[in-house]
Amino acid sequence: MDFNIVEKLLAITLLGSEWVLWMLMILSVVSVAVIIERAVFFSRTKLDFSRFSHEITKKIIDQDIEGAKQLCQESPAIESQIVLRGLDYASKSPEAMDQSMSSYIVGERQKLDHGLVILGTLGNNAPFIGLFGTVIGIIQxxxxxxxNPAGGPSVVMAGISEALVATAVGLLVAIPAVIAYNGYQRLVKRRISNAEAMKRIVVAQFSK
Incomplete structure (x- = not known):
């Protein structure tokens, strides 16, 4: 018996594109959940960096280490926590402070990036999933x-219009994911940059 791969694949595609739509709906729920979770996270760890850097620099210059630690403990932001980590090593060498703070930044970056790979993946691939559903719908x-040749073009037009819904849903999933991904990536870069700046400020003060 001959094995016709085209017929086998055609039989699979004729199952319809509805399952693709369900997949996209599930992915949209995942995308929204990640967007909300990241929004809450970045909101909770928000810090007035300009004010904080001015106050913490003044306390370190005045050698008010306990006051500086207390100020850092008031916020869970990476900018304040990295200073706290450095101050914990104040009794050691500036090199030890620098290494400790650098290691802390590496660990915290993973927390900042958490979930962003999901948004990036959905933003890049959801349109292709939708297009795949459209192709299946057109084949069907x-x-x-x-x-049903007697049905005429209306049979094809009705099927194609339904198939295009998959592409529209794919774009609907991808666009918010891409916007959120780009926005959160910018926030991550800004906070890492702020943390690096605080590290240099603290190490410079204790290197004198």
């Missing part, structure tokens, strides 16, 4: 026409 539409 032409197959319906082949089985």
């Amino acid at each position: 539409a032409f197959n319906d026409l082949a089985n």
